[in-house]
Amino acid sequence: MNLPTVLRSGSHSISPTAHYTGYVWARHAFGPPELATPAGHVMFHALRPLMAAGRALGPGSLEDVLLARHRLIDAHLTSAIETGRVSQVVEIAAGMSPRGLRYARMHGDRITYIEADLPGMARRKRSALASMDALGPHHRVVDIDALSEVGPQSLASVVSDLDATKGVAIITEGLLNYLSRADVEGLWARIAEAIGTFDAGGVYLSDLHLASENDGAVERLAMALVAPFVRGRIHLHFADAVEATQALQTAGFDTVALHRPPGFPGVRVVEALIAGR
Numbered sequence: 001m002n003l004p005t006v007l008r009s010g011s012h013s014i015s016p017t018a019h020y021t022g023y024v025w026a027r028h029a030f031g032p033p034e035l036a037t038p039a040g041h042v043m044f045h046a047l048r049p050l051m052a053a054g055r056a057l058g059p060g061s062l063e064d065v066l067l068a069r070h071r072l073i074d075a076h077l078t079s080a081i082e083t084g085r086v087s088q089v090v091e092i093a094a095g096m097s098p099r100g101l102r103y104a105r106m107h108g109d110r111i112t113y114i115e116a117d118l119p120g121m122a123r124r125k126r127s128a129l130a131s132m133d134a135l136g137p138h139h140r141v142v143d144i145d146a147l148s149e150v151g152p153q154s155l156a157s158v159v160s161d162l163d164a165t166k167g168v169a170i171i172t173e174g175l176l177n178y179l180s181r182a183d184v185e186g187l188w189a190r191i192a193e194a195i196g197t198f199d200a201g202g203v204y205l206s207d208l209h210l211a212s213e214n215d216g217a218v219e220r221l222a223m224a225l226v227a228p229f230v231r232g233r234i235h236l237h238f239a240d241a242v243e244a245t246q247a248l249q250t251a252g253f254d255t256v257a258l259h260r261p262p263g264f265p266g267v268r269v270v271e272a273l274i275a276g277r
């Protein structure tokens, strides 16, 4: 598939997928049109006929799965905030997702929401949010490289700016499938370690696709569609829920639940907790 230049540019080959999801969120009014990009519009409409074919084959098209996982991550984040367990959020690989804007608007200065992505995508997000006058001390966009173990773009450095006496939620959405298993395990260990530096502990939320739940025709079609946009790098790291739970526990999480959005057997939402001290 020949992609427009804008989709091939950027600091990382998977960043174009953020344009696609950004367009999906705006299309379903999860956020404002300012967070949808022309590149997202092109990608969405180029793939639309194939997505319609996918929907005809089974219970959920890629778009339906995206919406279901996004809503379920929201539900767990809302619960963590409303029960008072967390008041700070770091969303790694936030892309053009409107979640930070929605939560910042909903909770004002009662929470601090840090959106983080590779520098090119972070710059784009910062500029879009700044054009809406949406940024401030409680809603920021920072550069991160989820694979960095040390240095200014590491997670450890990003969380060091937060209040260590309050709880934190760390989110990844739409990132794990593009990383190798070793990179996912390394990232999970750094996330567990980062949450452990907060007195009140916190929660890690993410989508996760298990191999045994993604071996049908619809899932294979969805992966085949996404592959050209990410140069073929799509990984299903864990065979089943037991293996994924063990990997999260090995990474250092105290309690792990792998939730399923009702009606969508191909996607799980990880809710992994680190208890407070």
Ligand SMILES: C[S@@+](CC[C@H](N)C(=O)[O-])C[C@H]1O[C@@H](n2cnc3c(N)ncnc32)[C@H](O)[C@@H]1O
Pocket (backbone or CB within 6 Å): 012, 014, 015, 016, 017, 018, 019, 021, 022, 092, 093, 094, 095, 096, 097, 116, 117, 118, 121, 144, 145, 146, 147, 172, 173, 174, 175
């Ligand atoms: C599929 S998009 C998901 C964006 C957003 N979470 C959403 O759901 O709309 C993947 C995102 O991962 C980001 N990304 C890729 N590699 C990364 C890395 N090493 N560190 C941080 N972000 C990364 C990309 O820039 C892109 O924004």
